[in-house]
Each structure stands twice: as structure tokens, then as C-alpha cells.
Amino acid sequence: MPRATKMPILTTLNEDSGIAIADGSSPTGLALPFVVGFLYGGWVGGFGCFMLAGVGRTFAVLNSTFCINSVCHLWGSQPHGQADSSRDSWLVSLLTFGEGYHNYHHTYQSDYRNGPRWYNFDPSKWLIFTLSLLGLAWSLRTASAAEGKALNS
DSSP: OGGGGGSHHHHHHHTOHHHHHHHTOSTHHHHHHHHHHHHHHHHHHHHHHIIIIIIIHHHHHHHHHHHHHHHTTTSSBOSSOOSSSOOBOHHHHHHTTTTTBHHHHHHSTTOSOSSOSTTSOOHHHHHHHHHHHTTSSOOOOOOOHHHHHHHHO
């Protein structure tokens, strides 16, 4: 990846084969569903799994990402800041597993949470927090109280 040479951390991450698979530069996301389906149900099973778990999953993930970056800049509230057009939408959050709290994400970019309140639907927040309790994630960043007070005044 040519862009990785500009940032040393990316060069280090690109050396990890697990990152290459998660990054999507590996065909695993399309090939693995086919292989599993083929082993279970032959060519028809392979094709069905390829279409549903491979192509269908990719379609859903990409479109939910595009939805966040378009819908959450048009509709919703701006409770955390009005420096840009980003907005929070609980409905989009339900459809995209917590990514709909876009205004909060734009205002506090280093915070590991998308939905800052305990009742905000944000499975990623809950997973990361649980991993931190198990010692598998650490140094979780959150927006400080001072930033929140400065924003509301």
C-alpha cells in the first residue's frame, strides 16, 4: 500500500497479516464465505454463501457507511457542537450499530464512544468497554468534563 509509507504506524500495522485481512485488501471476505458454503453444500451452497455472506454483507456495510456520511449531515440534532454540518440521529444509530451519533464523533474525535450516554445504542462502545474490563483494551479516551462544559457554555 503506497499510502502506508507516509505514516510509520501504518507501515508497522501493514506487516501484521491480521490487519491485511481486516483491512479488506485480502479476498478473504469474499472467498471464505464461498469456501464454507462449498464445503457444506457444494457449488450451489458456495455460490449462495458467496452472494449472501460475501457480496450482500459488503453491500450492507458500505451502504450503511454512506448512509452515515450523508444522512447524518442532513437530518438530526447538533447537541455537541455546530462547527460543521454533522448531526446525531438515533434512528441511523439503530440501523448502523451505534454509528449514528455523528455530531458527537465530529466534536470529540478521540473518544472511543459514538454514543456518550449509557442508554445510547452503541454496541462498539459496550464491546470496547467490556474488553477494557478484561484487560484486552486499555487507555480508553473519553471527552473530558472540561470539554463538555466549554461546549455547553
